[in-house]
Amino acid sequence: MSNADESFRDSISTITKDGKRAWIYPKKPKGKFYDRRKWVSYLLLTILILSPFIKINGNQLFLFNVIERRFNLFGIAFWPQDFYLVVITLIIGVIFVALFTTAFGRIFCGWICPQTIFMEMVFRRIEYWIDGDRGAQIKLDKQEWNAEKWRKRLVKWAIFFLISFGIANVFLAYLIGSDVVLEFITHSPFEHLSTFIALLIFTAVFYFVFVWFREQVCVIACPYGRLQGVLLDEKSIVVAYDYKRGEKQNGRAKFKKNVNREVEGVGDCIDCAQCVHVCPTGIDIRNGTQLECVNCTACIDACDAMMEAVNLPKGLIRYASEEEISKNKKFVFTARMKGYLAVLLILCGVLTGLLFLRSDVEAKILRLPGQLYERKGEVISNVFTYKIANKTHNHYENVKMKLISPPGKLITVGKDTISILPNTQDLGTMFIEIHPKDLDGDKTDVIIEVYNNNELIDKTKTTFIGPRAF
Ligand code: SF4
Ligand code: SF4
Numbered sequence: 352m353s354n355a356d357e358s359f360r361d362s363i364s365t366i367t368k369d370g371k372r373a374w375i376y377p378k379k380p381k382g383k384f385y386d387r388r389k390w391v392s393y394l395l396l397t398i399l400i401l402s403p404f405i406k407i408n409g410n411q412l413f414l415f416n417v418i419e420r421r422f423n424l425f426g427i428a429f430w431p432q433d434f435y436l437v438v439i440t441l442i443i444g445v446i447f448v449a450l451f452t453t454a455f456g457r458i459f460c461g462w463i464c465p466q467t468i469f470m471e472m473v474f475r476r477i478e479y480w481i482d483g484d485r486g487a488q489i490k491l492d493k494q495e496w497n498a499e500k501w502r503k504r505l506v507k508w509a510i511f512f513l514i515s516f517g518i519a520n521v522f523l524a525y526l527i528g529s530d531v532v533l534e535f536i537t538h539s540p541f542e543h544l545s546t547f548i549a550l551l552i553f554t555a556v557f558y559f560v561f562v563w564f565r566e567q568v569c570v571i572a573c574p575y576g577r578l579q580g581v582l583l584d585e586k587s588i589v590v591a592y593d594y595k596r597g598e599k600q601n602g603r604a605k606f607k608k609n610v611n612r613e614v615e616g617v618g619d620c621i622d623c624a625q626c627v628h629v630c631p632t633g634i635d636i637r638n639g640t641q642l643e644c645v646n647c648t649a650c651i652d653a654c655d656a657m658m659e660a661v662n663l664p665k666g667l668i669r670y671a672s673e674e675e676i677s678k679n680k681k682f683v684f685t686a687r688m689k690g691y692l693a694v695l696l697i698l699c700g701v702l703t704g705l706l707f708l709r710s711d712v713e714a715k716i717l718r719l720p721g722q723l724y725e726r727k728g729e730v731i732s733n734v735f736t737y738k739i740a741n742k743t744h745n746h747y748e749n750v751k752m753k754l755i756s757p758p759g760k761l762i763t764v765g766k767d768t769i770s771i772l773p774n775t776q777d778l779g780t781m782f783i784e785i786h787p788k789d790l791d792g793d794k795t796d797v798i799i800e801v802y803n804n805n806e807l808i809d810k811t812k813t814t815f816i817g818p819r820a821f
Pocket of ligand 2: 592597619620621622623624625626627637653654655657667668
């Protein structure tokens with residue numbers, strides 16, 4: 352690690368000594384990495400905003416309707432019956448993130464995380480546009496509430512509120528479906544008051560996060576940030592300060608014209624503090640890898656610009672592992688990474704197999720709780736409840752269940768055929784009647800096939816209870 356003072360570990364850069372919030376005014380980033388991040392953010396914002404409005408076979412691309420327990424991933428509808436698939440998908444997601452973090456540190460935070468993208472690429476850029484860069488923001492904050500300050504603050508808060516309201520609408524479209532949100536937009540809010548209140552609450556949360564809470568999400572609230580200490584090791588690639596080059600034998604030193612730094616034994620760091628001023632979490636990367644660093648690359652751009660200005664090689668702050676800096680070792684794919692990758696590939700294989708095996712229609716037949724059997728003349732009768740889920744976008748209009756084995760009769764209560772609308776399920780009651788001679792004792796396995804217009808769409812089984820004596 353660097354030879355910097357270790358006292359930075361005893362405090363958080365965003366909290367003052369007397370426990371108050373130390374507001375961060377990051378300098379506007381500029382450079383190669385910032386430009387690349389801008390393009391990535393345009394792409395991700397487009398995907399995030401448009402995804403709820405894209406449909407595949409009538410299914411919204413992504414839907415997380417917790418209330419109705421309906422989930423769509425990549426246009427595939429998952430039902431509560433498919434919950435094991437959602438769990439496997441989530442586990443794959445967690446292992447994927449763990450693998451990436453072990454290999455490439457918090458690259459996710461800097462480039463992909465919606466919090467960073469909205470904060471740095473949307474809200475912060477509007478702030479630079481209205482309030483100006485770091486110096487102007489500090490000055491504006493300190494100045495009295497005159498006309499200029501009121502105008503700038505009101506314009507900024509109004510724009511931030513509108514964007515938060517827009518994000519809340521998109522968020523709602525992921526939760527209750529874009530069709531429902533679009534329909535609600537065309538009606539008075541009082542017709543759907545509970546949804547409108549939920550929308551206002553989401554808006555208030557987003558507004559609070561992006562206007563006030565900001566980097567505190569990454570520093571103190573994000574659980575993923577807390578995992579860094581476990582996942583990172585000295586082989587992980589992170590945004591790192593090359594302290595060997597930056598400090599050399601006699602430490603960092605301000606830039607002076609006509610001074611030979613080699614002869615003086617000072618490092619390439621000219622102690623300009625640009626990497627600190629540009630940091631959105633207010634840390635000094637020269638103190639080494641820290642939990643607060645979201646790998647946003649702003650300090651890389653800032654330092655490269657300084658190095659260029661004083662004619663020194665770029666890359667004093669760069670993507671590098673601790674091992675690369677201390678021992679000049681290049682990146683290696685470690686045994687831990689190979690282990691994560693192997694588990695990831697196995698789970699992806701299992702998920703693909705299960706997705707192929709998953710049926711479009713799923714029938715579940717359960718005996719009515721508390722009921723045993725009933726004699727009806729020569730036959731034994733059991734009463735069941737059935738649930739047939741139609742996970743497709745087709746309307747199954749003429750669904751019938753047939754008892755395949757043992758021989759007997761299946762009677763659905765109240766209807767001859769069943770009609771099931773797309774992405775819905777039908778629930779009902781039915782009787783099965785079997786002659787005692789066809790039973791295997793007190794418990795007999797019963798096989799039932801489900802047909803739509805004589806086309807087999809599912810097969811299921813249940814247990815039939817009969818008297819012990821037979
Ligand atoms: S230390 Fe650098 S990479 Fe880390 S958050 Fe600050 S500016 Fe971004
Ligand atoms: S920007 Fe580079 S040169 Fe300036 S203080 Fe940071 S590490 Fe040193």
